[in-house]
Amino acid sequence: MAITYELIKTCKQSGARLGRVHTPHGIIETPAFMPVGTQATVKTMSPEELKQMDAHIILSNTYHLFIRPGHEIVRQAGGLHKFMNWDRPILTDSGGFQVFSLSNMRKIKEEGVEFRSHLNGDKLFLSPEKAMEIQNALGSDIMMAFDECAPYPAEYDYVKKSLERTTRWAERCLQSHARPHDQGLFAIVQGGMFEDLRRQSASELTSMDFPGYAIGGLSVGEPKDLMYNVLECTVPLLPADKPRYLMGVGSPDALLDGSIRGIDMFDCVLPTRIARNGTTMTSSGRLVIRNAKYAEDFGPLDPECSCYTCKNYSRAYIRHLIKADESFGIRLTTIHNLHFLLQLMRNVRKAILEDRLLDFRDAFFAQYGLFENTKGF
């Protein structure tokens, strides 16, 4: 199998898992946060900068690379690793989430989804087989099955039909996957907010032998309590000897509370997206560097941070760059935010090793100010 999971230990205090995911391009220490590089680049970052902040894996986007530059070009380049000069693991999503987001521009059939390109309106088609063809061409270490991510809220009957189709699609993905020896295919558990449907989806998918399982259809607008309820009913249904990936989640609270519930992998555009608006995450919570009060503040973004940005630049300088629309400012806030979440996960792993993840969570949020933060992170 291309992907194997090694359980190192379970936190006695929280139940969180410390592990390693072995891939053809190296090891991912888990629980892990995966920076997102949608268009074959983590926005503003060089591969060397990502390595310097110790990112073990990045995520890229099947839909976007299919549309531009086209997966055949990436294949000709020698695959996505070579194309983008990144020699560590890559996970690619299936394109399903993006296609289903194009709500007025797509038509779902059993065969697949007809949709129009968000770039030029071209008529395009994605199916389980096509999603595998694209991801095989990209050569990612971890591929995702082509699924339907049901919206929130959604009717029981709709969600049931949708997850059953997702199961049939998962089977078709398994069958058409051309490179199982060097690319691992993860299935995606759906079922909306309905516990029995989550059980059904998990049961159907785990009856097939995927090297890893994702939980999809969460972080789509539902309250966080509901997300944790679904996690608590779903995670125990997943095999303990495979990695578990909670898709699209990356706020500090969700990384902690997801880890505590047995999740090994996370991804989210949050740190890079907010960085581009000049918003940063610090040990004391959210900091909007555009604010006038930082104009003459010559301290670092976060006095407790050891990232390149905090070691070398002041709030006043970063604010100046962001106000002046200088892209180096966005590099600096992106480096900081990614480093912040990667450092958080290093601390999570250490706390698991030392059986004190619940204590770590309390101490972290006492300073970070969870729930005082109006923007939800």
Add this chain to the structure above:
Amino acid sequence: MAITYELIKTCKQSGARLGRVHTPHGIIETPAFMPVGTQATVKTMSPEELKQMDAHIILSNTYHLFIRPGHEIVRQAGGLHKFMNWDRPILTDSGGFQVFSLSNMRKIKEEGVEFRSHLNGDKLFLSPEKAMEIQNALGSDIMMAFDECAPYPAEYDYVKKSLERTTRWAERCLQSHARPHDQGLFAIVQGGMFEDLRRQSASELTSMDFPGYAIGGLSVGEPKDLMYNVLECTVPLLPADKPRYLMGVGSPDALLDGSIRGIDMFDCVLPTRIARNGTTMTSSGRLVIRNAKYAEDFGPLDPECSCYTCKNYSRAYIRHLIKADESFGIRLTTIHNLHFLLQLMRNVRKAILEDRLLDFRDAFFAQYGLFENTKGF
């Protein structure tokens, strides 16, 4: 004196000078090209990347930093070097060029220039004294006198009055310069395209003891032949023991032909500006990476180049990034273009050392295709 010039040798074939400019923040090997960092950042670049491509000095902009973030903030930060994390030499222009470019928004008086901010329309005033105050606050190694850059074409009488005022302003700059021990002030020779006025300006300014002399008012739209005529009449009037800086010039032909005429320092936004449009300079001339023909070209931008971009990324990848509006693409083209000009100047210095700069020029342009290039570089 804060700035001293050391002549190493003169090229027997071309008359070009090999030298070193000693500054409080280190040595500049000359002839040198200076990358431009208008707003306290060389667009998209980190200081480490500039060092990696062996930039000895960068240029920053008095007008822009005066308007935003304000020179008092830079002073409080400990000066521009500390503010922007650059410990090598910095040259700041005087603000004159920008102010005179605001043609409808400024009023020239003997005392100085009244103008409106291009950002918010605020009424502002720059004078020789104010330009010195700002540059003293910035703490650049090389400051420029506050001058008037006459437009092209301009009437003889206008240019004469203007250069005479520039001389009076240069005297006021000298008198109000508060840090001559650690910041060198260069005067700027004006005089438009009139040889006798250039002689007058050079004579007036060299009668005062500036540590360096710039030639301003060129590369403002005049034909290149005319620019070289002015250089040929002006350079010999400048002291041989001081550095000579040709302002606003950075195309490969002008760097070569300026060096051959005895210029030691150059600056231009050309390499960084064209990089942002996806245009690159290569050993075979201009290459517009957006062109469809590069979509499946997996070779480097320039097979003869040793820069970070050319060592690690293909034309197909860079084209993808530029087409997708990914700022990492602009980082890659900026790195390449700056490296290209800095490498050109290393080659120029080597050719001077070996008394073969004219031969080097011929060989370079035989491959680069001078004059075949419709965009003039």
